[in-house]
Amino acid sequence: MAEPITDADRKAVRHLHAEGLSRNEIARQTGRSAATVSKIAKAEGLRFEGGARVAPATEARRADAAARRELLADEALDGARQQVARTAEAESARDARDHATAARALTEVHARLGELARQTGRGSTGGSMLDRLADSLLGPAGGDHEGV
Numbered sequence: 001m002a003e004p005i006t007d008a009d010r011k012a013v014r015h016l017h018a019e020g021l022s023r024n025e026i027a028r029q030t031g032r033s034a035a036t037v038s039k040i041a042k043a044e045g046l047r048f049e050g051g052a053r054v055a056p057a058t059e060a061r062r063a064d065a066a067a068r069r070e071l072l073a074d075e076a077l078d079g080a081r082q083q084v085a086r087t088a089e090a091e092s093a094r095d096a097r098d099h100a101t102a103a104r105a106l107t108e109v110h111a112r113l114g115e116l117a118r119q120t121g122r123g124s125t126g127g128s129m130l131d132r133l134a135d136s137l138l139g140p141a142g143g144d145h146e147g148v
Helices: 007-018 023-030 034-044 048-088 093-120 129-138
Strands: none
Touching: 007 023, 023 034, 023 129, 034 093
């Protein structure tokens, strides 16, 4: 059975909370469970507002991910261009088909990443003129998967 909550526990939680410690850190320092710390905090009218502390880090992580997706989209488009060039230089019809298939897959990756950037409002704003032209011709994210 759990030990009863004491006045010393309440005082420690109030003091450590005032110092800005997280619920888990208070639990570690007091030797009580996180659930017990939450119970004491609730009874004392205290709240743990970690969101305000982590919001800038979360936003930075999202911006970094958007930048990495944009780089990946550029690399996919460059790869597609290389595959198209290899199609013209292919020694056999099978090689040409394989390069064309790879070019299409990379083009679809580029289109999907661009669509994600537009949907989330992150990355390039609204896509390039070529992205909008491709969307109007093929539909969003590179067309269907049945031959277009």
